[in-house]
Amino acid sequence: MIGRWGIAERAADVPETRAEEIHDDRDRAVEALFSEHRRSLIRLAVLLGADDAEDIVSEAFYHLYRRWRRLRSTDAALAYLRSVVINRTRMRLRHLQVARRQLQRDSGESPAVSSEALALLRDDQRAVVAALASLPDRQREALVLRYWMELREREIADAMGISPGAVKTHVSRGMAALTRAMEERR
């Protein structure tokens, strides 16, 4: 049985010889993924609001390394990495929201994006990022995957673990909310 990201649900589902081949190539394949996609995954985590993007990406690669034997293809590996980064970032943000609820109320600003990163942006860009940070998690994730990673709906759905229809809904609602927020700012 093949689950999400093409990861077999049970080790027994992977033929023995294929598993050995996968195991032999694991280090090389993970190294290739690491050198090719690590930077973009760190940026993805930052854009989603993670304050410890490197730790999250490192954790994602560790999970991939651990589950490599049960992976179907390298394409599935990238989708799996994105998915772990998104889920870990969401968990981290929820943890931070609970921890900093009082601080957030006082400052009126979302803690999602670091002040160092915001300092480099123009005012209008900062306003867009602030509006993006105020969106619900799912809408923010869909917008970042769509407008920064330029992924297709199917790829976004795989990364977020939802249906393509739900992706469309999150993107359109997110864009509507962003447009409203920008109009209010004017």
Added chain:
Amino acid sequence: MNDRGTDERLRDALQALAAGVPETPEDFRAASSQWRRRERRRRIVLAVLATVVFVVADGLALWALNQADPDAHVIFSDPAPGVTAPQDPSAVPPVRAGQP
């Protein structure tokens, strides 16, 4: 402001924010050795936990058996279905010839 304008502004802001993320050195060898260490530690912890659970369960079972009264036969104390207990011959009334 229309949706098209929001699209462009969102792309622009996301690219600017992504460009501001500092470059960090990539050291695959260090990272992979850390993953191996974590994996080894995880396996050891799992093995220790499984051993502890097994030993505790065995210990409890042995203790419970040791506490039981050797004379009490709690298993198969009831007669099996279809098997009748032997009757006392003296309790059976004698059958006399000629009686129905």
